[in-house]
Structures are given as C-alpha cells and as structure tokens.
Amino acid sequence: MIDLYTAATPNGHKISIALEELGLEYRAHGLDLMSKEQKQTWFTNINPNGRIPAIIDRDNDDFAVFESGAILVYLAEKTGQLLPSDPKNRSKVIQWLMFQMGGVGPMMGQANVFHRYFPEKIPAAIERYQNEGRRLFEVMDSQLKDTEYLAGNAYSIADIATWPWVRIHEWSGIRIEALPNLQRWMDLIASRPACQKGIQIPPPSTLSDEERAKQIQKMVTQ
Structure with a gap:
C-alpha cells in the first residue's frame, strides 16, 4: 500500500x-x-x-x-x-525526466505566476517565461519527430512527468501551434486510461x- x-x-x-x-x-x-x-x-x-x-x-x-x-x-x-534496465536507455529516460524537472516545470510554473497570479503585470517577465516555455516545447517537438515517446519508442516516467505540465499550456499562455509532433504525443498520452484517471x-x-x-x-x- x-x-x-x-x-x-x-x-x-x-x-x-x-x-x-x-x-x-x-x-x-x-x-x-x-x-x-x-x-x-x-x-x-x-x-x-x-x-x-x-x-x-x-x-x-x-x-x-x-x-x-x-x-x-x-x-x-x-x-x-517504465524505466529501462539497460544503462543507455535508462539514461535517456532519466535525461528527459531531468529536462522536465529542471526546465518545463519551473519555466511553466513561472509563466503561471506572472501570467495569471502576480498582482502586477510585468510584460518582460511574462514574455521571458512564455518564450522559454515555447522553446522547450520546440525541443520536445524536434525530439518527437523521430520517436514515439520522449525517450524513445517506449512509454516511460519521462512522459508521465512531462504530460501533466504540457497539457495545461493554455493556462501558462504558451502556444503549441506549428508543433505537430508535440500535439501528436499529447493526444497519445491523453488517450491512456491511467492518465485520464490520474488527473x-x-x-x-x-x-x-x-x-x-x-x-x-x-x-x-x-
């Protein structure tokens, strides 16, 4: 338990x-x-x-x-x-997990604060975090051009870590237009029953x- x-x-x-x-x-x-x-x-x-x-x-x-x-x-x-045992594939999953932990989450979190919550609108701060969030989305879109999931062709904890953040991109004011691979991945993860229940x-x-x-x-x- x-x-x-x-x-x-x-x-x-x-x-x-x-x-x-x-x-x-x-x-x-x-x-x-x-x-x-x-x-x-x-x-x-x-x-x-x-x-x-x-x-x-x-x-x-x-x-x-x-x-x-x-x-x-x-x-x-x-x-x-959800985490491979062989060293190379395990490392790939950990790398993309750290990409979320150190990049996607913190940048989108700051975008949320300045776009939604901060009492004073600071355009430079909003633009900074939204632009960085978009850049990280573009990195994922490029990666997903050749792989089904973030760390390769197997679903992993890297996808689980990242999807709950990317799915709220509108709340952060970050656009996903012209990112077809990212959108395909988002739909793929969203179709999983465990994801639907987990949220x-x-x-x-x-x-x-x-x-x-x-x-x-x-x-x-x-």
Missing part, C-alpha cells in the same frame, strides 16, 4: 498517473494548499520542503519519498516498469478559472 499526499496540480498528477499505470494499491490524501496544510509539522515530517507530492510506502518500512521526479524513479524501480485524483477544483486565479494570487502574495 502506498499513501499518496497530493493536490490537483501537474506535479501531483504525475504520481497519481504513475500509480495507476503501475497498478499499485494506494490511498490518495488531498492536501489543502490554500490553507497551507503542506506546511504543517505532520507533513514536513514526511517532506521537509513542505511541497506536494510525497508518498509513504507502507510495504517498505513506511519509507517516505518526496520530490516528484524521485518518486517516479522509486516507483519505477520498485515495480521494474482526476484528487478531484479537480470546481472554481472557475477567474476564481481559481484569484485564490492562488492570494496565496502567492502572502
């Missing part, structure tokens, strides 16, 4: 998707980020950084794992799935986009 501590965000969805893909038994615990539940002591004992997602593997001496990329690697190694865990917010933006803006500026 895996206990998953999560929220309806791209980073949270990575892990619920992976758990669904791997067929692991788990319990999802949704944290209220707006009330800063993730900063409470009980949770920082699991993840000292006070961020979701985190897991506790009850079948492995209650072993706790935090950081979404580290969780994906842990689950893949636990099951022997519903925990249930998405019922707030409108405007209400959600105002709520997050309040959290960002506190």
Whole structure:
C-alpha cells in the first residue's frame, strides 16, 4: 500500500498517473494548499520542503519519498516498469525526466505566476517565461519527430512527468501551434486510461478559472 499526499496540480498528477499505470494499491490524501496544510509539522515530517507530492510506502518500512521526479524513479524501480534496465536507455529516460524537472516545470510554473497570479503585470517577465516555455516545447517537438515517446519508442516516467505540465499550456499562455509532433504525443498520452484517471485524483477544483486565479494570487502574495 502506498499513501499518496497530493493536490490537483501537474506535479501531483504525475504520481497519481504513475500509480495507476503501475497498478499499485494506494490511498490518495488531498492536501489543502490554500490553507497551507503542506506546511504543517505532520507533513514536513514526511517532506521537509513542505511541497506536494510525497508518498509513504507502507510495504517498505513506511519509507517516505518526496520530490516528484524521485518518486517516479522509486516507483519505477520498485515495480521494474517504465524505466529501462539497460544503462543507455535508462539514461535517456532519466535525461528527459531531468529536462522536465529542471526546465518545463519551473519555466511553466513561472509563466503561471506572472501570467495569471502576480498582482502586477510585468510584460518582460511574462514574455521571458512564455518564450522559454515555447522553446522547450520546440525541443520536445524536434525530439518527437523521430520517436514515439520522449525517450524513445517506449512509454516511460519521462512522459508521465512531462504530460501533466504540457497539457495545461493554455493556462501558462504558451502556444503549441506549428508543433505537430508535440500535439501528436499529447493526444497519445491523453488517450491512456491511467492518465485520464490520474488527473482526476484528487478531484479537480470546481472554481472557475477567474476564481481559481484569484485564490492562488492570494496565496502567492502572502
């Protein structure tokens, strides 16, 4: 049994998707980020950084794992799935996983902040992060010209890590026009039942986009 501590965000969805893909038994615990539940002591004992997602593997001496990329690697190694065992192909998957962790996620996250949440509109900052997000999309589109998935022709944790971010490109104000390979990949991943279920865990917010933006803006500026 895996206990998953999560929220309806791209980073949270990575892990619920992976758990669904791997067929692991788990319990999802949704944290209220707006009330800063993730900063409470009980949770920082699991993840000292006070961020979701985190897991506790009850079948492995209650072993706790935090950081979404580290969780994906842990689950893949636990099951022997979604991460090749041969060194070269394993390295390719890890490289594209790090591409998401160090590039796609942070750049889109900053685009979200300045495009949606920051109380003062700073055009130069918005343009910087949207342009960098688009550049990273172009890198993926070029890679996907010759491969079905990001790290080759096998679905992996690199795809699971990246898709939840790319699927919300409109929220970040980043266009995907003229990126046919990226769009093909997005549709391919979106058709997977585990992905469709994973993005519903925990249930998405019922707030409108405007209400959600105002709520997050309040959290960002506190």
